[in-house]
Amino acid sequence: MAPLRIGIMGCASIAVRKVLPAMAASPRTEITAIASRNPGKAAEIAHAYGCRAVEGYSALLDLDEVEAVYIPLPNAAHAGWIELALTAGKHVLAEKPLTTSVSRTCELIAAAGAAGLVLMENVMFLHHSQHTAVRDRLAGGAIGELRAFHAAFAVPARPAGDIRHRAELGGGALLDTGVYPVRAAMSFLGSEVDVVSAVLTRRHGRPVDSAGQALLCTADGVSASATFGIDHAYRSGYELWGSEGRIVLDHAFTPPADHLPVVRLERRSGVDEIPLPPDDQVANTLTAFAAAVRSGRLPDNDDVARQAVLVDDIRTKARLYVDHAPEPVG
Template identity: 80%
Template sequence: MTPVRIGIIGCASIAHRRMLPAMAALPGVEIVAIASRHVDKASAAARAYACRAVTGYEALLHLDEVEAVYVPLPNAMHATWIERALDAGKHVLAEKPLTTSVSRTHELVATARSRGLVLMENVMFLHHSQHAAVRSLVADGAIGELRAFHAAFAVPRRPADDIRYSADLGGGALLDTGVYPIRAAMSFLGNDLQVASAVLTRRHGHSVDSAGQALLCASNGVGASVTFGLDHAYRSGYELWGSEGRIVLEHAFTPPADHVPVVRLERPSGLDEILLAPDDQVANTLDAFATAIESGQLPDHDGVLRQAVLVDDIRTRARLYVDHATERMPGGSLS
């Protein structure tokens, strides 16, 4: 397969930590340019990967040698630069969430489809084989009939100036960590989930939510509880509770490539710990993106679109607590 020639719009931490090293190691991808608003930043990043340094995001989109772009910018900037990239005829891999609004997500998906361009949201855990193994256990009746799904993704508090706490940049726990358990619930219970109730909490004077929980319900009555946050002890896992047992998976959302997944299967007969082979979800995601471009097979956007609706419903319907449990503000959207 001819490598996909990709340009990077921005020098975000996730680009440096996970995406650029994976791109450099993958035969199906070639890093040809890295753009930053600051020339020194672009030069330093480009030097490490022997590629072209570009000052300014727009300039990168005008390069003929760039056929696809990766967008790791703050959430509020995704829609603008995805749109500009699509207008320039580039395929796009963008960090999650694709945009911060349902309408913009629909618009950009429609634009990409009309132009035959691949637009992919970078929800990498979906490409890890451990989840397929769990789905097989459920389908084979290992825990009987599914009764409930619980998922959580939360991380410790960040420095006060972290972009995740900026309303102007599209920060907040719901958009940052909430997408993971929501999408996990969708992958097991289907895209017809509805929001039954939700709570969002602001602490420490932040202008965005730093914690949240939501109860989702599938059409068959099975409920999913999702917990997310930016002010917690670390947690990244989910469990499926059935009529005859329970499956628990830890390190569900951001496992390193050498992590050995352990699926805990609890039944009346006892506990089984099923060890799976390590898998590289970053490389798998990039390979899926490159393969879609090479084959011309556009990705299915049903999950992305439904996810955007659920996130928006949680945001607008949630009971909002500010600072202390006694300072309750019912309903309303976050600024």
């Protein structure tokens, strides 16, 4: 099977640190071109990977040899460039969230389906085998009936000018880190969980939320809490709390490829720490994307659309605190 020829739209940190090395190492993908508004930056990175440098994103979409594009641009730029890429007949792997609105997310999913093109949201943790191991133990009754789910993902503060602090670029903790625990809750409790309530916090005069927490619940009363932030000590994990015990997983969302996962199982009989083999969620995601394109099997993006609805509901239902002073969301 010929490798999927991918053009890179921008030189974002996640692309340079994680995705490009994995893409170059995979037999399923080929870095064909790298585009940037800064021709010097594109040339530097393209030279490192032995591919073509392109000035401007539109020029990348004009290249016949590019079959698919990877879009790691700021959140607010996703929708427009996804639409243009689909119009140009390119398959798309876009960083999460797919867009910043429910309506645009649903429009683009429909457009990709109508065109027979693969549109995938790059939620890489879903492609790590450690979650399958957790799910198998839950299904096997290791902790009895599931009563509650708790997940948290937060990262240390970035410099003031970082895109995460800029509202016009779709910044903020909810879109940056909040989608992880929300998607994890959907994965374990089902996509039809609803948002009950939420809190968002803005700090240091910034125009975006820097922290938040949401309470979600299933129709039969199983709750999920999702905690997130972009000015915290690092945390990435979740726990499933059952009638007879707990399952705890640390390093749940962004583990490096050499990380050795450990599933912690707590029951009355004691605590078991179950080691798992390392896995590369970045490589697995790229493999899944390439396989979808080559097979012609379009991904089911219902969960992507539902995630967008839940994120919008969190924003709508949240009580907003500005430097710890409550005010209406607006």
